[in-house]
Amino acid sequence: MTRVSRSPSSCLTFSASLLALLLSSTALPGSRAVAAEDKSATASFSHAQPATPQTTDRRESAGSVTIGGQKIDYRAVAGTLIVHPKGWDDSTSVVESRLGLHTDNKGDGKADDGNPDAAAAMFYVAYFKKDAKPEGRPITFVYNGGPGSASVWLHMGAFGPRRIVTMNDAHDPAAPYQLVNNEASLLDVTDLVFIDAPGTGFGRIAGKDREKSFWGVDADGHAFANFITQFLGEFGRYNSPKFLFGESYGTLRSAVLVNDLQNEDNIDFNGVILLSQILSYDNEGDEPKLNPGNDLPYVLALPTYAATAWYHHRLPDNPPDLKALLKDVEQFASNDYLLALQKGADLTAESKRAVAEKLHTYTGLPVDYLLRADLRVDVGEFEKTLQENDDTTTGRLDSRFSGPTINPLSEEADYDPQSAAISSAYISAFNDYTRKTLGYGNGQEYRGGIDTHWDFRHTPPGEGQAFDGSANVMPDLAYAMKTNPTLKVMLNAGYFDLATPYYEGVYEMKHLQIPNRLQSNIEYARYESGHMVYANETALKQLHENVASFITRSSNVNPAHTE
Incomplete structure (x- = not known):
């Protein structure tokens, strides 16, 4: 489940042994099989010819969802993309690959190019409206928080084409659970990409220093930036209006991510949508006595x-x-x-x-x-x-x-009584849905989250080193808004959220180091619900209306051009 802990470029080549590990049935000791059931997802590797990116580990399907009386046909893609930690340099590997060369002085099957050994296969599910023009159709990247949570909660509870039905404020009975058409899906206004954090969902991490390479504020931000830039190229969406939607720790990720994407990868975003915000861990109310x-x-x-x-x-x-x-x-x-x-x-x-x-x-x-x-x-x-x-x-x-x-x-x-009340419904429903509807996951374990020691050190924009102590990414969001004055930000919060209290988010926004005129780029919406605003059906409908309006107003396109 999305939670806040109580304690504070495109991949062009890949090591044969490590990629085999990520896609094989022995991905990590003690884990269940990770191999794709389609044999085409694996490749034959040669030490003399490095492999190109393995993006064939995907399943495609089709479906439809009815929103506001309108039937929307879509194409669904479930799969993984391989990402590398910060410091990966594909220059040497690309040249050697094109020349048919592979330097392996150690005899370990890995190119001696000085690159980090760790890598992650990040799982995603994308939904594309059929017959829509990519350049006019917004695309929104959606993820939960944790840190270390999969996106199952937003996928099954908020914006996917199917929604799990749960009790409003009480413990759900055990299975069977009910999936229904999701009238609140955002597919009426945007294509959607649900991204699972490294090591969660059907994704896995492997290689030397894998936890250090992906499980931390800056490492996580880089991994998501790597994923998104790959995805934009893979599916031809560089010229689409682009949005980030993060929940809980995912809001902290969004601040880091939008700054990295805009100021390192030169990809401006139209908007950042925050749900249950925490940008500074000094503001959390769990253990302030420490x-x-x-x-x-x-x-x-x-x-x-x-x-x-x-x-x-x-x-x-x-x-x-x-x-x-x-x-x-x-x-x-x-x-x-x-x-x-x-x-x-x-x-x-x-x-x-x-x-x-x-x-x-x-x-x-x-x-x-x-x-x-x-x-x-x-x-x-x-x-x-x-x-x-x-x-x-x-x-x-x-x-x-x-x-x-x-x-x-x-x-x-x-x-937490709410976590105990609904977790089984979400995890059970998604495991059933992904196998029966998306055709992905047989023989694999879906990990809703990981329990790990997160590295909360963070290097703010313009600083040369990370700072110890509680993470504070308010400077990142401020920097992103100043370097892209057209960037719009939306803060959504529930009145009954004790994990990230709504007034905390307001305080952080009012204290961003931005000119007062940029405060008009921020808008607020509050709901009579909790951290997972969508757990209340009435609030879910309001959330859809508010977010859909925000995306439409911030997309800078004529709606007639999206068809």
């Missing part, structure tokens, strides 16, 4: 605490109008609450109690608990405490969800 002196996460999470308490009827006086309530809470959070926290030990006992009583009004948490917490309650503590009198834990990704408390004596929540 970063004492930074009180901002408590401030930015407070409106979501209020929305959650309102939803579960835990406020002393539950007002009927959620938006009016949140407007008051935002005002209090950014003024009186922030000032009180900044005073630290200078805050008087009388003032501290007054703030605690106001927090009680907005969160439903007991005044004595708030005082003992020094007015600072992190997300995990809020999840555990809000409904603890009923032995109930509140959801994190979507705080409308609740579940039985694992350990009543714990200080924080031990699990």
